[in-house]
Amino acid sequence: MSAPPRQQTATTAGVRTSPLVVLVHTITFRQARRFAGSFLPLAALIGIRGGSTTAVLVIGAVAVFSLVTAVLSWWRFSYADGPASVVVTRGLLSRSVRTVPNDRVRGVEIETPALHRVFGLVRVRIDAAAGAMKDDEEELVVDGVTRAEGDRLRVSVLTHRSGPETTGDDGAAGTPIEEEFTRFDNRWLLYAPLVGSYLALPLAVAGALYRAVDDLPDSVLPALPGPDLAHPGAIAIVAGIAVVLLLLGSVVGAALVNWGFRLVRRGGSLIAVRGLVTRRHTELEIDRIRGVTVSAGLGMRLVRAARVNALMTGLGDAGRRGQLLPLGPSSEAWRLARRLVEDPGPLVAHPPAARRRRLGRALFPGLVVTVAGLVALTVGWWELLATGVVLLAAGVPLGLGRYAALGHVTGPRSFAVRSGFLIEEQAILQPRAVVGWRVRQTFFQRRAGLATVVACVGAGGGGYAAVDLGAADVAAFTSAASEPWSEALSPAVP
Amino acid sequence: MSTAPPSTPLPPVRTPAWPLSRSAIGLWVTQGVLAALVPVLGTVVFAFAVPDSAGGPLPVLRWLLPVLAVVYAVVVIGVRPWVRFRVHHWEVTDEAVYTLTGWLTRTWTLVPISRIQTVDVTRSAMQQLFGLATVAVLTASSQGTVHIPHLSADIAQRVADDLARRAERVRDQAT
Numbered sequence: 001m002s003a004p005p006r007q008q009t010a011t012t013a014g015v016r017t018s019p020l021v022v023l024v025h026t027i028t029f030r031q032a033r034r035f036a037g038s039f040l041p042l043a044a045l046i047g048i049r050g051g052s053t054t055a056v057l058v059i060g061a062v063a064v065f066s067l068v069t070a071v072l073s074w075w076r077f078s079y080a081d082g083p084a085s086v087v088v089t090r091g092l093l094s095r096s097v098r099t100v101p102n103d104r105v106r107g108v109e110i111e112t113p114a115l116h117r118v119f120g121l122v123r124v125r126i127d128a129a130a131g132a133m134k135d136d137e138e139e140l141v142v143d144g145v146t147r148a149e150g151d152r153l154r155v156s157v158l159t160h161r162s163g164p165e166t167t168g169d170d171g172a173a174g175t176p177i178e179e180e181f182t183r184f185d186n187r188w189l190l191y192a193p194l195v196g197s198y199l200a201l202p203l204a205v206a207g208a209l210y211r212a213v214d215d216l217p218d219s220v221l222p223a224l225p226g227p228d229l230a231h232p233g234a235i236a237i238v239a240g241i242a243v244v245l246l247l248l249g250s251v252v253g254a255a256l257v258n259w260g261f262r263l264v265r266r267g268g269s270l271i272a273v274r275g276l277v278t279r280r281h282t283e284l285e286i287d288r289i290r291g292v293t294v295s296a297g298l299g300m301r302l303v304r305a306a307r308v309n310a311l312m313t314g315l316g317d318a319g320r321r322g323q324l325l326p327l328g329p330s331s332e333a334w335r336l337a338r339r340l341v342e343d344p345g346p347l348v349a350h351p352p353a354a355r356r357r358r359l360g361r362a363l364f365p366g367l368v369v370t371v372a373g374l375v376a377l378t379v380g381w382w383e384l385l386a387t388g389v390v391l392l393a394a395g396v397p398l399g400l401g402r403y404a405a406l407g408h409v410t411g412p413r414s415f416a417v418r419s420g421f422l423i424e425e426q427a428i429l430q431p432r433a434v435v436g437w438r439v440r441q442t443f444f445q446r447r448a449g450l451a452t453v454v455a456c457v458g459a460g461g462g463g464y465a466a467v468d469l470g471a472a473d474v475a476a477f478t479s480a481a482s483e484p485w486s487e488a489l490s491p492a493v494p
Numbered sequence: 495m496s497t498a499p500p501s502t503p504l505p506p507v508r509t510p511a512w513p514l515s516r517s518a519i520g521l522w523v524t525q526g527v528l529a530a531l532v533p534v535l536g537t538v539v540f541a542f543a544v545p546d547s548a549g550g551p552l553p554v555l556r557w558l559l560p561v562l563a564v565v566y567a568v569v570v571i572g573v574r575p576w577v578r579f580r581v582h583h584w585e586v587t588d589e590a591v592y593t594l595t596g597w598l599t600r601t602w603t604l605v606p607i608s609r610i611q612t613v614d615v616t617r618s619a620m621q622q623l624f625g626l627a628t629v630a631v632l633t634a635s636s637q638g639t640v641h642i643p644h645l646s647a648d649i650a651q652r653v654a655d656d657l658a659r660r661a662e663r664v665r666d667q668a669t
Contacts, residue, residue, distance in 0.1 A: 436603065436637075437603070438604075438637060438638070440600070440602075441506060456605075456635035456637045456638025459634075463636075471504070471506035472506070475506070475507050484589075486590075488587050490508060
């Protein structure tokens with residue numbers, strides 16, 4: 001780390017990561033992993049043919065291979081942070097040099113997986129906003145620098161910006177004034193079984209385990225006696241155990257990801273820290289926050305829980321990185337949301353025609369099945385009719401629930417739209433977030449005097465919709481919710 | 495419904511001022527002919543390949559399929575191009591690009607020039623036959639893309655150049 005800034009030339013030598021990372025990567029097969037697919041069948045074949053000596057040899061060969069690839073990729077990788085940009089050079093045979101100007105960097109994340117922690121290393125992810133990039137190219141990853149170097153890199157990248165207000169923060173960085181926004185309460189982990197994504201976590205683990213076992217040749221598996229599934233009690237017990245494991249797994253999964261979550265404000269940045277095994281340290285610029293979403297699934301709404309995400313322009317992987325509150329009571333979620341974006345006020349319900357439309361759409365599949373069921377009754381099938389009636393009955397609460405979720409409101413400095421039944425999401429946005437309006441009217445919406453208005457936003461999901469707004473309210477809504485250019489939509493303009 | 499007082503409900507927002515090039519109708523008719531070709535040929539094959547004596551629902555299909563194919567062909571060749579031409583409008587104001595597209599489902603899209611990121615002009619093979627081009631205006635939002643389809647090629651190029659130049663001047667660095 002030489003003090004004078006390096007010349008920004010294409011041949012900048014840069015700095016290598018810590019050599020210790022070779023050990024980490026050898027153990028985790030980070031580089032060798034991508035060849036694993038072709039190795040596994042080969043290894044299995046050799047493992048069957050040969051005795052234990054061959055097996056040891058194979059394991060040794062794999063370890064050496066992993067070591068060699070790890071050393072090669074460490075040797076060929078370098079990074080350099082100049083005053084204006086970060087340059088990362090990598091690639092075994094074909095070299096790739098990526099230069100990211102510092103003012104394009106939207107955030108820096110420092111990750112500490114368990115093994116990295118043993119060696120005192122961290123992984124730095126630099127979020128380089130580039131709309132046209134593919135997902136995996138949106139960030140620069142510098143894997144395996146010491147903790148101090150990681151912090152230095154983060155500060156260097158984030159403070160060497162060409163902006164007057166960020167250089168002002170430099171002074172504050174010396175004496176950081178922290179303001180805590182949220183601290184995770186471990187009791188909130190109990191919400192996890194009601195959240196789809198956490199429930200899916202143990203299922204994914206089980207699936208991966210099953211596939212791994214399935215890949216192994218039968219000869220190496222011990223012949224375990226399976227449970228006697230013919231017995232009805234056995235099925236109940238197995239199912240009960242599975243449910244308990246699923247619930248436990250979701251809580252454990254949520255704990256792994258969210259343990260010790262803290263959101264603090266330091267200067268112009270929001271910093272989120274979390275994770276039990278892998279610690280993550282995410283830094284987001286407050287200036288780039290254009291809005292927040294507060295969302296809650298069906299199960300979460302039962303216990304009044306919610307999650308909060310930030311909508312930031314150009315943030316890659318926004319679903320994970322923009323999380324401001326991964327899981328918590330909705331009162332806490334709303335307190336946090338109001339702190340970041342002004343509350344536009346209570347939502348306005350959509351016209352009764354919207355309720356008719358939601359109900360109609362929810363009942364339609366049931367209606368089709370019922371009619372088909374009536375036809376099928378002539379051949380003696382009553383099951384189809386029963387299914388249709390059940391679908392019809394389920395459609396009523398679904399339609400009403402979906403209508404109840406609809407709402408919009410405009411305030412002096414923000415606006416909000418809400419929709420969704422299985423996952424209800426309310427987006428609260430600043431007018432400057434809107435980069436375009438899209439108004440859609442289907443044939444049936446035109447007859448019913450409704451229209452769907454999408455606020456196009458260069459952040460998060462790309463657009464947030466006010467579904468089935470009264471057609472007469474559209475122009476008033478768009479002009480109140482965004483900057484003067486949207487007046488072009490109002491019919492009054494000649 | 496035809497007796498209801500307002501025969502066409504008022505649109506939710508203003509209609510953009512300018513229509514497309516009339517050549518667009520020719521292009522849509524050609525596309526309609528191509529689209530109708532598949533079901534019509536399918537029906538012909540069906541009529542020849544299926545024997546008269548076949549039972550089940552086949553006798554019904556023997557007249558239902560040709561009727562459906564003809565209706566489809568009439569709609570996509572004789573109706574849709576003209577409805578589309580009546581619906582499609584576009585406009586570039588001092589501050590924004592504004593389009594209306596669709597025929598049954600209508601979509602109005604408004605993008606301010608200050609948020610434009612790139613402007614593309616594309617000419618598909620068929621568009622070149624009719625001397626047309628599409629202008630695509632892209633923003634930071636994946637949903638905030640404006641396509642102005644089927645402008646005559648020289649107008650499209652002029653619009654794109656003009657938009658790109660103005661976007662450069664007033665670009666809002668905040669996004």
